[in-house]
Amino acid sequence: MAEGPPARREQGAGGLPVRNGVAASFVAIPADCRRGLLDFLLERFPAVDGATWIARIARGEVLDERNNVMRADTPCRPNTKVFYYRELDAETPIPFEETILHQDAHLLVVDKPHFLPVVPSGRFLQETLLVRLRRKTGLMDLTPIHRLDRETAGVMLFSHNPATRGIYQSLFQQRAIVKEYEALAGTLRGVTFPLTYRSRMVDGTPFFRMREAPGEANSETVITPLEQRGEHVLYRLEPLTGRKHQLRLHMASLGIPIVNDAFYPDALPCKGDDLSAPLKLLARSLRFTDPLDGAARHFTSLRQL
Known part of the structure; x- marks a missing residue:
């Protein structure tokens, strides 16, 4: 059973608490919907069978925006939302563990x-x-305040205090956080x-890739070689902008594509659950001045490429 990734609220969506670390999801009812709840859900999520939705509804786990438990025959109200828990029949375990580097009243810093x-x-x-x-710490308000690709390892910042979340998020928008990555790639010759x-980076094809296009640059990376490793070089990459897949595309x-990159320069067939060849890209460190107390913050990954 597989459902698409509808929008999510991080906690308390539709009156539903975070359950086993998973926040409730919601799906929007379109303006032209004139059918009952179950019919709408079956059409919206054709990969999910009716028995699954009927069981969720019977458990009282499908609610409307007013926190009312919905029945299978409840008429859908156009331009509203339906809240529920996403489920998967089976999920392949990922046998690699995250490490918590720092926790305070506002932030959780993790080595992914x-x-x-x-x-x-x-x-x-x-x-x-x-x-x-969420399961490990019990912090149900936990939310990432920047992103890392699934394929990339390294330092990530999470907020767990809604009152100060926007303050820390604004650091990324203002480019007030110094980010350093390391990557293993081929030798680049003839440059200083x-x-x-x-x-200039724009959306590419397939949908998950980016590409370069003519026009004014909107992405910038500083590249410095650190050491030779056989036929490859370990580089320090400093992104001065934060475009999706920026380092990989650059x-x-x-x-000199990053070793084991399955997206660039060409999109390779999906490796599925093959975990044998990790992308050689690591978010090595983050540095910034804490906007709340003025302290210098510097978090460094413990991992090695």
């Missing part, structure tokens, strides 16, 4: 392993960093280091 998605989506639910951390690479565009 390769292959572990940050938030639930598609075929991942319990085996995601957010759900694992450190190299500042800029390009390195591939320079002719």
Whole structure:
């Protein structure tokens, strides 16, 4: 059974508490809907059988925006939301553990392993960093305040205090956080280091990829070689902007794609549950001045490529 990734509220969605680390999801009812709840859900999620929805409804786990428990024949109200818990019949365990680096009254800082998605989506639910951390810490208001690809390991910041979350999120918007990555890739010859690479990045094909296009640059990365490792070089990458897949696309565009990159320069067939060849990209560290107390914060990954 598989459901698409509808929008999520992090806690208390539709009056439903976080359950086993998973917040309730919701689906919007379109303006032209004139049918009962079960018929609407079966059409919206064709991969989920009717028995599953009937069981959820019977447990009182499908609610409307007013926190009313809905029945299978409850008429859908157009332009409202229906809240429920996402479920998966089976989920492949990811045998790599996250490490908590720091916790205070506002932030949780974590060293993420390769292959572990940050938030639930598609075929991942319990085996995601957010759900694992909620179960481990009991912090139900936990929310990531920036992103890392599933394939990338390293330092991630989470907020668990809604009152200060926006303050920390604004640091990323203001580019007030210094991010350093490490990547293993081929040798880049004929250039002077450190190299500042800029390009215009836009949505690509398939939908999960980015591409470069003519026009004013909207992405910028500083690239510095650190050491030779056989036929490869370990690079320090400093993204001055935060575009999706920026480091992966920039390195591939320079002719030195990151080792084991299945998206760039070409999208390779899906590896499914094959965890044998991690992308050689690590979010090594984050540095910033804490906006609440002015303290210098510096968090470093314990992992090695």
